[in-house]
Structure formats: C-alpha cells, structure tokens
Amino acid sequence: MNMITNPILTGFNPDPSICRVGDDFYIATSTFDWFPGVQIHHSRDLVHWHLLTRPLTRVSQLNMKGNPDSCGVWAPNLTYKDGMFYLVYTDVKRFDGRWKDTHNYLVTATEIDGEWSDPIYLNSSGFDPSLFHDEDGRAWVPNLLVDHRKGKFFGGIVLQEYSYRERRLIGEVYYIFPGTGLGVTEGPVLFKRNGWYYLITAEGGTEYNHAVTLARSRQITGPYEVHPTNPVLTSAHNPDLYLQKAGHGSVVSTPDGRWYLTHLAGRPLTPRGRCTLGRETCLQEVVWHEDGWLYLKSGGNEPQVQIEAPDLPVYRWEALPERCDFEDETMPIDFQSLRVPMDETWVSLRKRSGFLSIKGRESLCSTHHQSMIARRQQDFNFTATTRLEFQPDTFQQMAGLTYYYNTRHFYYLFMSWEESLNSYVLNIFVNDDNRWSEPLPEYIRLEKGEVWLRATVQREKLNFSYSIDGNTWQEIGGTLDASIISDDYVCNKFEYKAAFTGAFIGMCCQDVSGRGKWAYFDSFEYKPLL
Template sequence: MRISNPVLRGFNADPSMIRVGDTYYIANSTFEWWPGVRLHESQDLVHWRPLPAPLNRVSQLDMRGVPSSGGVWAPDLSYADGRFWLVYGDVKVVNGAFKDCTNYLVTADDIHGPWSEPIRVNGVGFDASLFHDDDGRKYLIQQTWDFREYHHPFDGITLTEFDTQGMRLMPETARTIWRGTDVKTVEGPHLYKLNGYYYLFAAEGGTMFEHQESVARSRTLDALSFEVMPGNPLLGNYDTPDSYLQKQGHGALVDTPSGEWYYASLCARPWRHDTEPSRGVRGWCPLGRETSIQKIEWDDALWPRVVGGRGGSRYVQAPRDAIETIVPADASQHDEFDDHELGRDWNTLRVPFGDAMGTVGEGSLELRGQGSLGNLFDLSLVARRWQTYTFDATVELSFKPDCYMQMAGLTNYYNDLCWSWIFVTWDERRSKRVIEVAQNDFNAYTSFLRDRAIEIPDEVGSVWFRTSIRKRSYAYAYSFDGTSWKDIPLVFDAKKLSDDYVSQRYGGFFTGAFVGLAAVDLAGFGKTASFRHFDYREIPDPA
C-alpha cells in the first residue's frame, strides 16, 4: 500500500495525529462549522474512517454569532493516563488587533465519546496543545497573541504547567520557550520528548503559500532554551511552486508500532486559470486546506527529515506494519433523509441542527426559513464539503413561497461574504413561483435572471436542482421532472469560493467550499422547504 496525498480531502486543516495501540487518530479544525472538531481513524495511514464529533452540544461550544473562520481553531488530540484529551480554542474575533480566543479542555475514556463538559483553560493565544511529559507532569503549549500595535502579534511559544489535581493551569509557571525564526508568524506548536531532547514542531510563515513547518529542540523546558534545526524548515512549499501539494505545514508527528515515523500536516491543491502566469499566481484552492502525510527519517544528529525532501511527496510508502482499513472508494454520497438525524457528512453553521432550523426523517429534510445566507445567528443551511474538484450534486425541492422574501434552493458556499445559489422564490409581478440564480461576492449581491426568472408551472409540485463543479468553474441546472435537465446559461468562477480569493479582502480564510441546501424567510413566517433525494457524485477529473 501507499499513501496518496491528501489523505483527508476537502477542508480538513490543522491535523493533530496520534497513535493508540495499532490505531491512528486525526483531529481537524472545523472553525464556524458544526459539529466541532472532525475526527478520523485508520490502521494503515492510507484509508481514514470518520468518527463521531467530540463537540456535539452547545454546552461544549457556543458559536452563535461568531465571524466566519472564527470558532474552533487547531484542536489538539492526545492520549495519556488511559483517556483521550482534547484541547480546542474558540475564537470570537477574526479581523483586527484582537482574537478573543478562549481555550478549553475535554476528555473521554473512549474516542467515540461521550466527551466531558469543557474546562476553561486560558486565553493567552490560540493553537494550544497538551504535552504529557514522561515524569507525569503536563504542560499547555501555545501560540501567544500580542494585540499591541508596536509588537509582532505572534509573540512566540508559551509553555505553562497544567495541574492535573485541580485541572487548571498554573499561570505562575508560564514562560516563552521559543520565539521562532525570522520567517515569523510562529504558531501550531506540538512538543515531543525523544532521544533525550524536547522537540518543538511549529508552523511559521502564515497559512498560505509561504507556510512551513519548523523544528527546534532543547534538553530542558527552560525559557528560550530551544535551538533551531540546521537546514530548517522540515517541510514547506514556498520554494516548490510546481509541486502537486502546496502550503504544507502545521501538523503532528507519530510513530508506528514497528518504529517508523510519519508527519501529518495541512496542505492544499491549487489550480490556475489558463490565462494566469505560472509564476505570478500560485493558484486557487476551493477545497481549502486538506491533510497530507509524509514519511520522516532521523539524521545522524537526531534531527527529523522528510523522506524525498522538504517539499513532500504526493505518494508515500505506507507503514510496513499497516493493517488495511476498509472505507468507501470515494466521497460520493446519496441521502434519502430516512434517518431522524443528519449523517456525518452534513454540517451546519455555528449551531447544531434543531427545531429552529427544521426536521429530518421519513424521506425528507424540512428546512424552516430563517435569515439570509449572510446571517451569523439564525440560518437554515445544511451543507457538506467539496471533496473533489469535479462532481455533480442534485436535489429535489418542494417549496411554495408567498413573497419574494421567501427563498429555498441549492448553494455553493464559502462564507457569509462569498456564495451563490439557485433557488425558488415568488415573483409578485407575475404572481408565479420562479427559479432565480444569484451570487454574493463580498456582499455585492447580483440576481442574474431578474426579468428572465424561470416560471414554474402551477401543476409542478417539485423542482430538481443540480450544480456541476468542473474544477475552475461551476454551473447550475434545473428540471421539472428529474429527468430532462435545462442548463442555466451562467458560468461561475470557482476561485471565488477559495481561501486565496477571500484572503485578498478578509482576515478569515481558513475553511473551503461547501455545497448545501438552504431555506430563507426574511418575512419572518418560517416558510418550510422540503428537500429529497440528495446526491453528491464524484466525476473523474480529466486534468
């Protein structure tokens, strides 16, 4: 077997990887998407099976109103003393001098849960992780955020001892152990004790194309005692613009039962338009930041090195002691909405799916119209990640609006600023239900069909919507019988649903594109839309 990167496709950023016995686990950031923290397991590092989310109730995570790309940043999963430990931050401010991050700790005896109620740890900085030393002591290690305009905001890596009796930090023990290199923006720290050294792995350079993973080590945990690795960084693609994988860095180290070493990190797979120069534009990544795994070897001076070079490889040899993990061949999904709970592929924004949003079961997803797709508080949107650059998604919709403020349909969505959709609404001039297509581009909202909005015949009870994503562009189509389709003559640029596009004007650009189902009722009457027969079907990418 061999690892084919990325191993977790589509918006699976900031991996924290551990091994317990013969099983590996990865925890990933979820930001404003619910439920909080994405978990996968594997016994071969090649195939990964999703697990129940650990943060699944509001008492653990209250994100109502958080800005896009706020919420859960860089969770840290660890295992010690016979239980799983999960540290996660909840970021309430994205843009500006402040982040207002609070870090929490939950634990569980079983990775499947239940997970405990959270313990508030601190708010010193984000990307916190818990280090379990071999003498039984524990430490929180984290990026430190400095809001003062005359300091660099990424103010080194802080280490603070954690009191396991009182289950609290000991702030009097806090100290800066490393300030990073001249690359700056040091974050995402993980600490390991190996070969008589404490090894510090940390991301630097920001999370875009200059991203990298740096390594330092020390014999002690004293303040500023860490020295940087010769030939640093360990991993990065800032100088490999033609590599299939880009943006690698920010991750975690793991060993296999037979003593091999691997490193999981975030990555991205950009594309460019044919008109864009290969060196002037690094590309666009609508799938967001994904997870890759590289093999690690140790040199004679006991420093880690990526096998094949620091640019990483698309294909990596699997562990020799791998136990094959059985998972579906691709990410295709068909949902008849028969169950009374949403499947694990589905996500909502900021709050869990509940009565205010709608119901599911008996063959339909009933969404009760709430706020617009730009709403940070009350929104009826159920969505799943884009996991491949070429796919079709279809759904049947029954909806009978009474006014133009009532809308329901199929959306391609990045965040509250950037999205598009095809939807059913009411045209008061014609006293007819119509199909419209609209886009929100940094809050410049455009209705494309306007006077050409497609009338829905009175005798038609349901309409079918389809979106076809073809890497650099995507489009919409509709049908009145689910068989005969008519394309909408509009082509959308997929780059507008990418981290790279959003980062040009907004500080929160950490997620990825989703395809979803939404209902809006700005009139406030909660008009309900019924969705049936959702299908997400991967299509081979000819490129």
Template sequence: MPSAIARNPVLRGSHPDPSILRVGEDYYIATSTFEWCPGVRIHHSRDLVNWRCLGGALTRSEQVDLTGVPDSGGVWAPCLSYADGLFYLVYSDVESFGGFWDTPNFVVTAASPEGPWSDPVPLHARGFDPSLFHDDDGRSWLLSNRCDWRPGMPWASGIIAQEYSRAEGKLIGAPEVIFEGTEAGYTEGPHLHRRDGWYYLVTAEGGTDWEHQVTVARSRSILGPYEPDPAGAALTSRHDPALLLQKAGHASLVDTPGGDWFLAHLTGRPLTPRGRCVLGRETALQRVTWPAGGWPRVEGGVPAETVPLPLEPRPWPQEDGGWTGTEWNTLRRPASEDWMTVHDGRLRVRGGQSPWSRVRPSLVARRAASTRCSLTVPVDFSPEDFQQLAGITAYYNTQNWYLLAVTRREGVGRCLELLASDRGEITAPAGAPVGVPEAGPIRLRAGLDGSELRFSFSSGTGAWTTLPAVLDAGILSDEYATDGRSWGFTGAFLGVWAVDLTGGGAQAEFGIPSYTES
C-alpha cells in the same frame, strides 16, 4: 508486509491544522472547523490511508456557540491527545477578529474520540493554537502561540508553555516563553514530542499561505531553550510554485507500532500556480526519517503526492451519503430539531435568517472535496413570498456564495432564481427567474469543474436544464476572501439553504442527496 499507499491529500476539502494521534493501532486526526458545526472534525484510520470521519467533538450548543462569530472565526487548530485512558481535545474559539487577542482556549475530554465529549473548560486567552503534551513523568503541559498585540509585533511571535494539572483539570504554575521562533516568523501551531532524551517542538511558521513551513526545534529540557534544526524547515513548498501540494506547514508527528514516523500537515492545491485553492486547506501525510538522536526529516523537505506505508490496508465500509452521515455540517448553529429534522431519509429545514446573518442561518452543507464534483438534491418547497427561498448552494462565507433557490415572484409565481454574492454584492447571474410548476419537487444540481461552477435543474421527471451562467468558483476561496481586513480559512462547501424572512418559518423538504466526484 503488504503496503498501503497514501495519496495526498488524505483528508480532502477543508481540513486544516491537523493534529494526529495514535493509540494502539488506531490513528486519529483532528482538524479545524471554524464557523461550521459540529466543531472539530475527527477522522479515524487503522492504516493511515483510509480515513473515516467520526463526526465532530462539539455537537451541542452548550459546548460551542458560533452564533455571531466572524466568517472564519470559531473553532481553530485543535489538538487531540491521550493520557490515562482519557482523550483530551484543546482548541481555540475565535470570537471576533477585533478581539483576536482575547481568543479563549478550551479543553474537552472523552473516553473515546467518538464521544460523548464533556462540556468545555476554559484555559487561557493569551494565544491560539493550543496543544497538550503529556510527559513521561506524569506532568502535562499546555502549549500555545504567543499573541502580541503591541505595535510592530506579528500576531504570533513564539511559543508559550504552562503546566496543566490533569488531576485538577486546570492550568497551574507560570507561563513561559519556550521558543522565540526563527526568522521565518509567525511561529504557531506547536506540537511537542519526546524522543531519545530530547523534546522536539514542531511548529508552523511563515503564516498559513504560500510561505508556510514546518520548523522543528529541540531541547533537553521541556521549557527550553529550543534550538531550531540547523538544516532549516523540515517541510515547505514555499520555494516551488510548481508543486501540486502548496502551503505545506502546520504539522504534527505520529509513529507506527513498528517504529516508522509520519507527519500530518496542512496543504493547499491551487487551481493554477499560486492561484486559488477552492477546496481550502487540506491534510496530507509524509513519511519521516528520524534516526536516534537526529532530526525528523521529510525527504527533500518538500511534500510528496504519494507515500507508501508499511501498514496493511484496512479500508472502511462506504458511508451511505444520506443526511445523517458525518459529511454534513451546519452553519453556526448545531443540528437540532427546532430547525432541522431527518425523516425517511429526507431533510426538513425551517427557513432561517438572511444570507448575511451570523446568528441563525439554515444551511446544511458538505465540503467540496474534489475540483470536479457535484451535488444533486430534490427540493420540495411552497414559498408564499419572495422572502422565502430554499435551494442548493455553493458556499464559502456570508460574503461569497451562490444559491439556486425555489422562491416566489409577483407575476411569475413559483420560480427558480440564481443569486450570487461576490464580496457582499448581490447579482442574478442567470437573469430573470425561471417559472416552475406550482407544486412538486424540483431537482437541483451544483457542479464544480475547476474554476467553473454551473447550476442545473429539473422539474418532475423532466430533463435537466443547465443555466447558461458559467460562474467563477474561484471566489469560494481563502485567497479571494483574504483582503487585508478579514481572513478566509475555510473552503467551498456544497449544500442546501433555506431562508424565510417573513417570520413564518416556512419549511423546505430536501430529498436524498447525491454527491459525486469525477
């Protein structure tokens, strides 16, 4: 059989908390999207190597309201499952870190992972990382972590199961703690599998940082008691800072029709050992050996960079990369005609709220998926005021971003201004604004090269000018954003951003974007 080779990570850029599912010959992975729309990104593959993005499940404001959620709140840890011809997707919607303990979990259903997905039905709010397991006897169970807010308890301290009635579309029976976790702690991200008379519970432990690990426990009964694998973690990079794939954890298992097993898991690639992961937490794939009656194991218990697969390669046609493609995401509010439209390949965006707004920002972006990548976009914009800006951004969250925008300054006229926000402190790293012709499109480029970020522009058909400021891309990372008071869970995005605080709703037009990796 011809062999495909998976080069990890298989989903590059921010794609954490993978939930993998096979139905027939089709594989799907659902990942977390936080404050980005559409909510829950779903990828599809027929060989576990070539993945195409189907877009996301939560595309309408009736399905998800991310306005006002904190940075890195919103949609967490989805789980995709299938039973009786219906796809189920459960996920958490983290409204605020203050109200962390009330995080509601929801279920949506669809006949196809391409949608349309139903309106969400609330489940419970007693813990995040929900997961649905459909047992052979026709019963279904909702698993989630146990959030315990009492003093001295970690935020996730075990796994709870409660029966879910597919017929009634709701939880029934009593919740039960089925696993207390191991000494690694922070037990979360549960996924259940049934095999050879055992229930295998795959959990994430150690927290989602360098100490992350995959813990497998098993029981003869669905409600436990679950005994952890005596060999320890099934996968972790915690002991080896030299590994390319760090933070290995949060995982789920899938089998091929031929009976081979694989594990999709979270990983991070720091720029320097245990440094900053500008691309966020990504998804990788590992081969698993799982003898009948034994434990599922990854060779060496550490993540491999390349994984041969016993499947025939089945690549997808290349996406055209235009504004209607699935790579593009909107911040906090779904793409809708009241603020953005695409005509003849051009994106028209009405200026939204300030960069700190968590309600109506006008930002459209895609994941940076390589540490050497760039986005080039022409912008046509006629600002009348300094409160109107439209341009290109390298964005992490409301506190940490860069923006090269066309705007207007008294005494200068239409100009380009480079702004940086570092933990909320605004600077102009390239100094005074640069005047540009009063009319006509300006081409803008943001280029990432490891820890360095540079912006360039070109007006008309003229040559490119690279601004002298060499910016620190490292501030666009979870490591930089996590400071004890708030968490960062996303990664760097490159995109376009329009701001208008005059109330006039100034419109910017962005030409065909070009994203490249080298």
C-alpha cells in the same frame, strides 16, 4: 509495496493533529464556524481513512452563535493518556483588528466516538494550544501568544503547566520560543525522545510561504535550538509542486518504529492560484539521523504526493453513499450546519417522512441563525443534486441549493415567490464580497412548488441547472466562477485575512419575513466526476 497518496483527507481538513492508540490512528482537524466542531478521522494502516466523529456536539462545549466568518474552532490537538482522550481547541470570537479574542478549552472522553465532557477553560492569551503529557506525570500547554503592541500580532510561544487534579493551568507562564526568521510562528506541539524536548511549530503563514519548523531543548522551558536545515517541510520555493502551502505539522510513530509527519497542504487550480478544496491533510515519512533530528525520508524539505506506507495490515472502510434519500432519522455524517447545532426547531428528519425538512430563518449573510445543511467539496469536479418541495407565499421566502464559502461569498440557486407574476420562480444570487448580481435575465416561472436543482463544478467552472421531472435538465445562468469560493480569493482580493475554510455545497431555506416557512428536500446526491 503499499503506498500513501496525498492528500489523505481531501477538502477542508486543515491543522491536522495525529494520535496513535495501540493499532488505531486518529487525526483531528479544524472546523472553524461549522458545527459540530472538530473532525476526527480514523485509520488502521495510514492509507485508508474514514470520518469517525465530531466530538463538540453541544452548545455547552462550543457556542459559536455570532462568531465571525472563519472564526470558531482553530487547530485542535488530540492526545491520549492512561485510558483518556484529551482534546484541546480554540474558540475564536474575533480576529480582525488589533485585538484577538481567543478562548482555549480542554475536553476529555474515555471513548473517542463517545460523549465528550463539558469544557475546562484554559486561557485566552492566544490560539493553537496543545497538551503534552510528560514522562514524569506532569502536563504542559504551549500556545501562541497574541501581542497587540505595534501591530506585532505573532508574539512567540508560551508554556504553562496543566494540573490534572485541579483541572486548570497552574504556575508560571514561560516564554519558550520567539520563532525563526520565517515569522508568523504558531501551531506549537511538543513531544519527547531520548531526553530531548522537541517543539514543532507552523511558520511563514498558512498560505504559500507556510512551513513546518522543528526546535529542541534539554529543558521543557527552553532555551530551544532550531533544526540545522530549518524548515523541515515547505513548498514555498517551488511553485510547480502539486502540494502547496505545506505546513502545520505533528508526528506519530507506528508500532514497528517508523515515524510520520502529518501536515496541511493546498492544491491550487493554477500555480500559486486558488484552492477551492481548501487546506487538506497529508502525510510524509520522516527519519531520525545520528544528529538527533528528524528529516524527510525522501530528502530535502518538499512534500511528496506518494510515500511508502508502513507494513501494517490493509484496512479499508465502507465508502459513504453518494445519494441520501433521508429515510433514516440520523443525519449523514458528512453534513454540517453553520455555527449552531441542528435541532428539531429548524431541521428535522421526522417532521415529514422521507424528507429533510428545513425551516426558513435568517439570511445566508447572517452569523446567528442560518438554516443550512451542507457538506464539503472534496473533489475538483462534482455534481450536487437535490429535489425540493417548497410553497413560498412571499419573495422573502427562499429555498434551494448553495455553493458556499462564507457570509460574503456564495452562489445560490433558489425557489421563491414573485407576486408580479403570481408564480413560483427560480433565480440565482451571486454574492461576491457583498456585491450582488443576478445572472438570470429574468425569473424562471414554475407551475408547481416542486423542482430538481443541480450544481456542476469542473475546477474553476460552476454551472447551475434545473429539471421539472428529474430527467430533462435545463442549464441556467451561464458559466460562473467557482474559484471565488476559496481562501485565496477572499484573502488576496479583499485583504480579509480571516479566511481559512473551504467550499461547501448544500441545502438551505430562508424566511426573512419571520413567518418560518418550511422547505422539504427528499434527496441529495454528491457525485464526483472524472
């Protein structure tokens, strides 16, 4: 018997939207302030998945320059109808305070890994829109309604018709669902079966009280009755579960008629603790009972780590290489940039053959022009290694390896210039909610502007090291707390509620003098550890 092991998409892949086209399954997940926008993974057996594409590749589709941390692309929704893929998403421009600026868009493509259209503007009344294609040829967009009055915020679910011909929302806005007593109702997704309209929502907040709720109605505009044993899925009542924070779901049927629910979950380092891997994507099998409601096949409402896979041919994908030597002129798909697209003005695989060249721009605390190329942490234990060539002229020029959550929380092992020593130097910066520390008691002098840098993460422990020859390594800075690179630390310690991403590890360069010094990286290796 073939089994699905959760999570199926590891490391910062939240808010999954699943779609089947023939024998192919696709899942779209949120990318927030990382560019290109939206991750789409592909599978043919629901067991093995690979990252296929990120469709929002142009500024005309997604302009995030200046977006606050953890804003940008929220909760994409992927659907397919009559030869066309539809992707609906929110670009969040502001989230703290009473008012939220949440703009919703739709893009289309005939090939999922091809070029996607420029966006169609939908509305700005809230976030988490989705698109439902009804059997009668009409289409509808539900979304959360943001209500700023008296600090309410989560104002229920509204619905409006979408016109394929006019390429816009039309007609009356219907208030269809206030949510249940779980509260924090978001993530609405509609589907239809046997004359019933089913509404899936995420409730309880995307932390340890998260849940999947199901409601239904004979009319798309409501009223909606709630599932008799709501919630359908949650880990809120069992801190011992391996998969926590279970919620935000969508469903898919297989060619042989089985049904699966995809949802997000987190794997904390300690019970109800910090999740450095962010919110990940899981699958649960669900079944229809005679009462016309979906239930977990396993019984109850708690997520399972292993579930039975559908009876489909096994289809494995070639694994991405652990090491990249930057010999090609195409950036490896696992790398992203922050907020702005990669272009030859600041990052290049052609400027110097065999190197990733990065031009120093603004600081790691900037929300506009950061020069960082990074990838997700997808394992509790890993090493990341790079070789850097850099000739800084001033202490304002830096380049190196960063373990990064957001502009207020990161670790940075970097090379710079220290005029008092007349030397290249290594140093470490720790940014903990904009409270800075330097774990090195003194600078490490380098004879040349060439050095290997390494970060080793073992669950909550982070250690940096360096090498002059790539063979002999020297640990520096002691053991650091990797767990602060997590939603839970940022949210719970500082009550900064817009923290929804995950840990990244990558290469960067800063030149706050404005001279635009380039750094050159001739390799990068991400290696999981047992």
